[in-house]
Amino acid sequence: MTTQTTELRMPPKPRNRWRTAAIVAALCTFTVLTCLPAIGGVELDFAGMVRNWANGADKMGELLRPDFSFLPRTITPMLETLAMAVAGAALAAAASIPLTLWAARPSNPNRVTRQVVRFIINVNRAVPDLVFAMVLVAMVGVGVLPGLITLFLFDVGVVVKLVSEAIEGADHHYIEAGQAAGGTQSQINKATLLPQSWTLYANQWLYSLELNVRISAILGIVGAGGIGRLLDERRGFYAYDDVSVIILEILVVVMIIELCSNLLRSRLR
C-alpha cells in the first residue's frame, strides 16, 4: 500500500526507452575504448596493481609515521608558497577587473570583443596549471617567477570566467537607467556595474586565493618554487616520513586559509 502511495506522489517522468538505451550503449562503448591499450587506452592490469600495492604497503606505513623533526626545514618554502599564492591572487585580481567587464554581456554589448576575450580566457583555462609552470620554467628559468606567472594566469582564467558568468546571471536594470541618462557603457560600468558586482568579484578573489595555496604547493614539482620542490625532493629520496610532514603541513595551511577566507566572505555585503 505504502509503496503505491509513494509511486503516485512521484512527478510523472517522460521516459524514452530507445534514447536511454542509446545513451547507455554510448557510455559502455566509450568505457570499453578507454580500456583498449592498442589504441592508447589504459591496460587494466589488476595483477600488476596488486603486486605494486603489496610492495608499496610498507611505504604507506611510513607515511603514517611523520617525522616532525623535519618541520623546521619546511617553514621557509611554505612561506614562499604562501607569498606566491597571495601575490598571484592579488595581481590576478587587478587584471580581472577590466577583463571581466570585457567578457560579460551586460558590461560589453559588443559581441566581437566579448567573444575574443572569452576565447582567450578559454584557451588559457584549457592549459593545466602544472603544464603552464613546466613550460614557463623552461622559458624563464627555475624559481618563483614562473610559479607566480602560472598562478596569475590560472587565477585570471578562473575569476574572469566565474565572475563574468555571475554578472550575466544577475539583473542589471540600472544599466537601462544609465543609458537613458545618456551615459557611455564605460561610465555605466564604472559608476554602477562595478559597485553592484564587487561582492561577486571579492568572492572569487578569495576563492582563487584558496586555490592558489593548493596549486602553489605543487608548483615546485616542476621547479617553480615553493614547498613542492621540497616535497618532490623528499619523495625522490623515498623519505616518506618527511613527505608526510609536508602533506600534513599543507593540509593545515590550506584549512587555515579556507577558514580565514570563509570568515572574510561572511563579512562581504
Add this chain to the structure above:
Amino acid sequence: MTTTTLPDLTLPTRPSRLRETIAAVLVGAVVLVSIIGLDIPWTELSDIPGRVAEYLRLMFAEPSWEKLPRALFETWRSVSMAWLGAIGCVVVSIPLGMLAARGVGPAWLRFVLRRSFAVIRAVPEVIIALVLLTVTGLTPFTGALALGIAGIGTQGKWVYETIESAQEGASEAVRAAGGNTAEVTRWALWPAAAPALMSFALYRFEINIRTSAVLGLVGAGGIGTMLSNYTNYREWDTVGMLLIVVVAVTMVFDLVSGSIRRRIMEGGRARAVDR
C-alpha cells in the same frame, strides 16, 4: 548655477568608513609584503617578455606535426585515465556521499565521512595522486586509480550537498506517505538528485582531463609524459604541437561535456561548482 540664491543644504554626516579603510590597508600590506618577500629577479624582469616571445615563436611559428599520431595516441591514454578515474571516483563517492547526507546515515558515520572528505579536499589532488603513484608504481592504470581516490573529497561533498538540497521538499512527501529510509532514498532523493549527480560526474571527468595531463608530467604516462619529455629534449616545435593538442582536446571535451551537462540540468543554468 548661482548657489547664492538657494538656501544652504544641511547635509547629514557621512557614516565613518574607518573599518573599511583599515581592512584595505591591511590587505594592501599583506600583498606588498608577499611581493617584496618573493625572490623575484627584478633586474632581469625586463628581458623576460623578449625571452617568452622568442620561445613562443619557436613553439608556434612552425609547430612540428610529425609526431601528431603519437600525440593523439598519448592523448587517448590521458583521456582514458581521466574517464576511468572519474568512473571510479563517482562509483565510490555516490554511496559515501549519500551516507554523509543529513537524514540518510547515522550521525556518527556522517561526521566521520564529512571529516574525511574535508581532509582529502584540503590536500591538493595532485599530491595525493603523486604519493599514491610513487608507492604503487607509475602506470596509467594506477594513475586512473589515483585520480579516482584523489577526487573523492570534493565529489563526496558535492553529493551530500546535492542530496540535502533535494531532500527538503521531496523526502517529506514520501515520509508523509509512510515510506522508510530506503524508500525515501529510492523514490524521493534519487529522482530529485540524479540530474545534478550526473552533471557532477561529467564535471569530474572534465577536471580529471586536466589532472591526468599533470600526472603525466610526473611519469604516469599519457600526453603529460610526452610533453615533459619533449620539453626536456628542448624540441620546441614538437612542444608547440603538443600544447596545441592539449588545449584543443581539453576545450573540445569541456565543450561537449558542458553542453551535455546543460542538457541534463534541462535548460536550467548549470550550477557553478568549485574545483
Add this chain to the structure above:
Amino acid sequence: MTEAASTTQPDGVATPWSITLEDVSVTYPNGTRALRGVSAHIEAGEMVSIVGLSGSGKSTLIRTINGLVPATSGRVVVGGHEVTGLRGRALRQLRGHIGMIFQSFNLADRTSVLNNVLVGRFAHTPSYRTLLGLTSAADKELALRCLDSVGMLEKVWARAGALSGGQKQRVAIARALCQQPSVMLADEPVASLDPPTAHAVMGDLARINAERDLTVLINIHMMDLARQYSRRMIGLRDGEIVYDGPAASATDADFEQIYDRPIQSRDRMGSAL
C-alpha cells in the same frame, strides 16, 4: 527646428521641449509589432498620461522618445532634434536632456544614493572623469539639491538597496532631475507602490511639471490617477492611438475603446484617498 540644442537657463532649470511623433511604427526583432503608425504632438510643458492594456505598447512608445527602442519607421522629434537616425555620441547628448524613471526604479542597489543620483550627470561629464571617480563640486551640489527637492537628502549616504520602494522611486526622480532635463518620461512610476506612496510620487511629478514647467509623459495603469494628475490622456490599444483628449472628459465609450470593455470599479486604485 526652432528650439536650440542646449537650453539650460541660468538658474539650472531647462526650458521644456515639445515632442512630435509622425507615423511611428516599431517592430521588435522577434516580429512583434508593438506600435503601428502612431502620430501625436505634445506641447512643451504639457503633462500627458498614456493608458492602455498590458502589452498595448505604452513602454515601447515612451522608449522610442529617448531612442532606447529605435523606431522602425516614422519620425520622432524631441525639442527640434530628430531622434530617429541619431546614434552614438549625439544620441547620448540628446538623452542627457530627457529624464526617465522606471517602474522598478532601476537603481544600483549596492551603491550609495548619491552615486545613483550622479548617474544623471553622465551625459554632462567626460568619460575619463567618471572612470577616475572625479565628481565636480557643481555636480555634487546639483545632486544634493535634487535629492533635497524630493525630500531624500538625509538618505544621501545610504545604500540604495536599503530604501523602501517609495524612497527608491524618489531617488530615481532625483536622478532624472539631476540631468536638468527638458522632458521627463515615466514608465509606470507607481505600479509597484502602495496607494499613499503612489499619490505622493505622482504629486512630485505634477509639482515638477508645474514648478519647472517640464514636459512630462507618464505611462500609467490607474485610471483615477491619470485623471487626477494629468490634463491630457492618450489611450493605446494594440499599438495604435485610440483616444487622445482631455483626461477628465473621457467617456465610458472611450474607456471601452481603450480597454475593450466598460470601465469597472476595480480599474480604479480606490477612492479612499
